Structure formats: C-alpha cells, structure tokens
Amino acid sequence: MANESQNFDNILEIKELQTSFFTEDVEIKAVDGVTFDLPKGKTVGIVGESGSGKSITSLSILRLIDRPGKIVGGEIIFKGENLLDKSNEEMRKIRGNQISMIFQEPMTSLNPTYTIGQQIGEAYKIHEGLNKAEARKKSIDMLKLVGIPSPEKRIDQYPHELSGGMRQRVMIAIALACNPDLLIADEPTTALDVTIQAQILELIKELQEKLDMSVLLITHDLGVVAETCDYVAVMYCGKIVEYTDVKTLFSNPQHPYTVGLINSLPSHEEDIEGDLPIIKGMVPNPTNLPSGCRFAPRCPYATELCNTLPELVTDDNNHQTRCWIYTDEWNGSTEVKTYAERNS
Amino acid sequence: MFVFIIRRILQTIPVFLGVTIIVFSLMHLIPGDPAQIMAGESAPAEQVENIRERLGLNDPYPVQYWNYLSNVLQGDLGNSIRSGRDVTTEIGHRFWITVELAFYSIVLSVFLGLIAGIVSAVKQYSFRDVTLMLIALFGLSMPNFWLGLMLIQWFAIGLDVPSWIPFIDNTAWFKPSGWGSFQQIVLPVITLGTGGAAIIARMTRSSMLEVIDQDYIRTARAKGAKERVVIYRHALKNALIPVVTVVGLQFGGLLGGAVLTETVFAINGMGKLVIDAIQARDFPLVQGTVLVASLLFVLVNLIVDITYRYLNKRIDFN
C-alpha cells in the first residue's frame, strides 16, 4: 500500500456517514450523517442508548452491514483511504488484519464447533498465510498475552468450556492476532460481571499501549466511557449530539440529552435524595423521527426553533454540540442544569 | 464421549426388548391361526393340534415369548411356513439389497438436500431460492410409488436412447426392474431418495438461515474470512446439527418407502419379501423381517446420535 509509511494524525475520519435499513416501504435512517475523527493511538467512545445507531456506526466501518441495511452515503477514511471505495476483496483483507472488532456477547460470538486454537489460528491463516503449526504457536502466544492461564491446555478447548470473561479474552486474542491499527470494541464488557469487566477494560488499555493501537469503544455505560476513553461522541437517534474530550463531557456537558443522561444515572458513590432526575418520554420510533432536533420532544428547553434540525456547533475548545442553545439564534432559557450544578 | 457411546449403546437394550415384544405380539394380534394355515385349510383337527404343540403355541404367552427371545438371541428366527427354510436364510442377501437401496437413497437425499438447502439459504428469497423450494415441495408431496411408475414410464419404457450415443446398446436409458447393475439401480434410488432430499433441503435451509444470523458468523466475517469459508466452515457445521437428526428419522420412512419401491421395481429385497410373506400369512417370516428392519433403524439412530454428539460440542460429555 502506498500510504503504509505515511503518518496520520487521525487513524480514522468518518464524514457524513449514512446507513439505512430498508423495510417494505420505509427507510430507517439508523446512522444519519455521522462525522467524527479518531486520533491515532487514542480511544474514542461512542455512547448512546439502544436505537442511537452506535453499533450500526461501528459495523458500517467494517462494512459488515447486512441486508436490508445499506451504507447510503458518506466517507470512512482509514489511514487516508476511503473504505467505501474498496472492493469486497480489499475490504476482506483489512478486516481482522488492520481493523478488528470485538462484540458484546462473548457467549455467542465464538463458533461453538471449533476449538479456541482453531478460531485464533484462522486469523493467522487468512492474513499471514501461516501453516497449522506456526498458527498454533502464535495462538498460544496470543492467549498468553491476553492473560489466559495454561494456554497450552486452553487452546484445545471449546468455547463452552470457558467462562464469559475467558471467552471475551479469546475474542480479544482473535481480534489482536494480526496486530491491527484499529480495534473496534462494541459493548465489550456489557455482558460481563463488574469484576471481570474491570479486568477486561484494564487488558484492552494495556494492550492498546503495548501494540500501539487506536480504539473505538461503543458502549451505553457512561462509567466505562469515563474510565477508558479520551474523546466521546454522544449519539441520539442516528446523530451525534455532542463530541468532546472525556473530561469536559462529564465536567461540562452541554447538550440537554447528555445532561439528562448523566443526571438520570443512579450513582453508587453518592446518595441522591428523592426521585432520580429523568428524561421524560421515550426514544421516538425510528420510522417516525421528529423533523427538527431529534431530542426536542423530550427536551425541557425546546422552543419553536427546535423544529429545525440544528447543526453541530464547535466552540473554542473544539467542543461540538448539536443544539440551538449554543447558537446565536437562541432566545429561550439558557439554564441547562449540569451535573456539576446538581451537586453544588 | 466414550461414556456417552457406552451409555447410548446400553440404552438400545430396552429398545431392543420392546421391539421383540411388539414383534412377538404381532403374531397373536393378526387374525388367523398359524397352525391351521401351515396344515392347510382342510387338514384334520389333530394334525393342526400337532403342529400347534410342535410350535409351542399352547404354552402360556410369557413362556412363548421367552422361547422366542432366547431363539432370537441365538440368531434363530424360526422357519418360514411357506418354504420351510430358515428365516435368516430367507432374509439373507435380500437384507443387503435393501440396505444398499436405502444407503444409496440416503446418500442421494443428503447430497441433493444439502446443496439445495445451502444454495437457497445463502440467497434467501432470490429466484433460485424460490425455485428450489418449489421443487422441494413437489418432491415432498409426490407419493414415491407414483414417482417410481412415472420414472419407469419415461426413462425405462418411453424414452429411447438416441441411436447416435455410442456404447449403450439398450433401447432404453434404464431398466424398469431388478437390482444389481447401474441401469437397474438409478431409478429406484431416485424414487426412494426424492422425498428425503426435499425434507433435508427444507431443513438445511431453515437451519442455515438461523445460523447465518448468529454472532459467530459476524465474528468470522470480521476476521476477514472469505465468504465461502464463512458459509462452509463456520455456518454449515453448525447448521448440520439439526439436519443430522432429521436424517436419522428419515431412515424410518425410508424403510417404509423401500417396501413400495421394491414392489414397483420388482426388486427382490426385504420390502418385497415382507409383502409376499404377509400375503402368504407366513408369520415367522413377517416377524423376522420386521425385527431385522427395526434393529436396522435402531442401529442407524445410534450412529446418528453419536454423530450429533460429535458435531454438537456444547453438550457436556459428562
């Protein structure tokens, strides 16, 4: 590849990505114009609730969208090249090699009929053309790397013989086998217990440094975001509503949705008197989204203006927010109760 | 796995006993007195009584069953009433003809069924899928004696081999009867295998469709595996698990179908033997054939279960 040696500030740049699902007569815009950058060596989190389009965004990057879904627009620039221009065969060579992915359900993400060793070894066979013995040796090394005890024994076991945490370690071993530049982790710890989650997040962090990877972390868990990410994109109904560095997101959230989300999270670290602050209503039906700001029907500050879709506005600190409140046109209330204020 | 196989083999013992009880009782449920039949309709009463005594028909049922069972265990299935020969000898090579017929048919069913099922599933709702499933529906609904007759009509009688094709000096493509040569084998195997192929095709398709949606298929794709590998290595092995069970069950129907097929094609197999035996009220022979067929079925299902266990790693061997 011509660009192999070139240095990029951003390993990944997503521009106006649009992925839709086509049912009988409606188009569901699961990802609707998503734009963000992933700086090299960093971890970017995409956080959102179900239906926000965060998982579809991640699957779109690897072009793993199945019918009736389709990427309908935008660009996915990986190391300077648009993945959407690649042939299927070129794309296949990138998957599991330069970009890898791990999924939410370690229980179901491994093939039950093959041993751990066969499944890790497959990656080496596909991308590095190694033979059985070489692949096995490297697979054992990989199992060691992800902290699986007695890898020589584990390698011949089947997935059902391993615990959930162990299986997720195996998934990580498969993903990292070919030393990818980018790891996409789609809710990697959601199905795991919290003590195991802590182990896995620690492992990903450690390997990221060791292998010089960039990570895109998809999660619904704000705590996980706070602990692992450098930058965060908050998604709601297929659109990014806020993008900033992780510190700013929690110290100074701007979008009313982000604020509401942080507030409604019951904390294990402090007592909240009385009711939890809530976001009223529920996520709108994806076939019938509001035409203006997607969050307007649930937003406590919404005005007439919100019937028009706001753009992502970037402030001086590169804090991007898709909300009219942060524009000059705004004339309504400016009191967005932040998390910090709630506690003061 | 070893423990499983042993356990599974032990489990066939009660099944075997059950089969012998049922087969033994058959003789007493069917109307007509065997002794009378053996002696001939106009035979004097004491001659019938003689035969009855000789066959042990006057003993209490449990004693008769016990005698029957111990004979069976020694490989003695009694003598045919009609020919007077050993039932085991009577069944003899006919057993192998039927096994051959069943085996080829199953192979054909599995081969066609798997291919059709996979091709359909990979392109769900495509023209190919719809066409194949329509054909499968036909195959499923067609009674196999009818299919057999039609095949004979077309390929053994109606359609002559064009004279410009060398090396075949027959007037027809295939032969309408008998067993042994390739030309004799083809039509009965197609006749008997079609229904199974249809069922396996439909089963494979639905099983594949289910498997293709699984997370580990997405993992395989995310790994960069070729689509061919994803389908044949990752999906098929898992999709086969329920199909294997169907194949086992299929075998029972196949034995039933063999009776019809052998009759239609005048094949001297066990199916035809049992029909003839029933018509002649040759009870020991009927008993013997039914017993052998049942044991064959039990054996095939034993193999199927072991295969299933081998494919399905998720079942704990302990």
Next chain:
Amino acid sequence: MQKEILKVTDLKQHFPIKGGIFGRTINHVKAVDGVSFTVYEGETVSIVGESGCGKSTTGRAILRLDEPTSGEVEFDGIDLLSLNKKEMRKKRKDLQVIFQDPYASLNPRQTVGEILQEAMSIQNTVPKEKQHERIVELLETVGLGAHQMDRYPHEFSGGQRQRIGIARALAVEPQLIICDEAVSALDVSIQAQVINLLKKLQKEYKLTYLFISHDLGVVRHISDRIIVMYLGKIVEIADKKSLFTNPQHPYTKSLLSAIPSIHPEKRRERIILTGDVPSPIDPPQGCRFHTRCPFATERCTREVPELRNVVTDNGHQAACHYVEDIEAGIMQPVR
C-alpha cells in the same frame, strides 16, 4: 421494632447434575448454600452479586418457583415451604415478582387488559364488575393510559412493558414484590423513570421490595439494606450507607472499587480481582472467596467464616475472619 415480613433461614438450593453411564446424580450445583436473612415490612432489601452468586436462585426459591433443597422461608408468620400447592398458589397473591425481561413474561396473545384481568381473576382480588375500573386505575398508576388497554405486549417499548409487568404485580395487591433484575435491561433514561415509579408505588401501597440486581448504582439509590452474595453464600449485610461508605468484606471492597465511575479521579483505588468465580459445583473449602482474596491465609482455606457483627450497633455483618485486622492495616494484601 418493625414487623418481620420475610424471614429466610438456612436456605439451600442444590441442583442435581446427572451423568455417568446410567445418568445418576453425580454431583450438585450448590447455587444457594445456607442463606439466612430477614426483611422488614416496608423496606427495600437488595441482594447484589455477580452471575452465579445465587441471588436470582434465592428469589426463585423464596417464591418456590424452584423447590428449595432445604431451609425455611417464613412469610408473614407462615412457613411457605410447608404449604401445599393450592395454598401456595393462594399465597402468591401476597408475593409477586417482576422479571428482567418483561416481554418473556407477558403472554404475547393477550392484551394488556386481559393480562391484568387474568391476574385479578386468579386471585379473586377484585369483583368482576369492578375489574375494568381497576385496570384503568392500575394502568394510570404505572404511567400508561387507559387507551392502551387493548394493545398487545409487542406494541410497547421495553420500558412500557416493564410498567405492564409492574401493573400485573400490583393487580393482586401484594405485600412483597421480588424484583429480579427488574430494571437491568432498560436504557438509562427509561431505567430512571421505572426506578422512580417503583419508589412512588412503595410509598403509596406500603410495599416491601426484595430487589435483586447486579447494578450497584441502582441498588444504592433504591435500597435500605443490602445483602452481598458470593458463590451461594452471604458475605456481607449492612444498611446502605454503611455498606457503601464502609464496606468490610474484601469481596465487597473489590466489587465496589471495580464499578466504573464517571469521576475516575474521585474513585477509590481499584482492587482488580484475579481469575474467575470458581464453579459452584465444587466450591472452594473454607471461605469461598479465598481463591481470589488478596488477604487469604491458610486459615481461610480451612475454616468457613461465619456471618458476624463487624461494625458496632448498626447490624453491619460480614463473613470474614480478618475484618478487624484488615481494617487496622495489620494485614496487607499478598497479591
């Protein structure tokens, strides 16, 4: 002193494992192994722990959804385990349960109205002519509308279905509701709504909750007292404040420290446990946590620690030999 509404004594739930050539019972999964606790009227007691700790099994055993192996479950002065099937069915009126997956527990072929009506009819709580009125009232109580009465479960979102589940539980006017991961499957913004609803209903109907959850944030918000389970045994019981601000058992400490925080800089130092939870088939001898405990000694591998008062006066109990030594800093983590 408050009234005891539920008293569980030495509850055990061992599930047999079949195997071998003859399919005999070769071992048991000791899912719950000698659990005792009391719930007082009007309070919320939570059971927390990771998968396999036996928290859900405890809930199911109390309800006799699975027959417990041994122990006593006293509800409102009556030993539930001594009741016959019919009596138990009647008693279920007072003990309701809300599950994690509301969709799986609602009959897809019944409308919401029918679901609620059936619940009432089974327990005969409301006379026929008043049922309609009561259904409307229930739906409004849980934040749904009367117009939604004729809809089927699939027409609702996850949060709404959980509200239907709650309405069904309320329909028979129970005293105790066991919430088994009742809000775990819901998105954060919806979860907050349902938690608020549960708290509101508790006040209005004087309900007692046994709240089973793995989410310690939710648990801190909703509970009065908390039970921490590990591998079928209780390792710590305390009131909410004492448990979260002053956890005593090494397992509770590491559990609390492992929860990701949105303020990582404020979080107490993380104690990452090594390894996995051992199998409940052959749980470790002595203290079940000793295989992962940073403080474990030889004694821990032999002696089962009893649950005992560890902090004076407030009923804070933990099952660890070395609570005081660890607290005083005499014992240091060895791994």
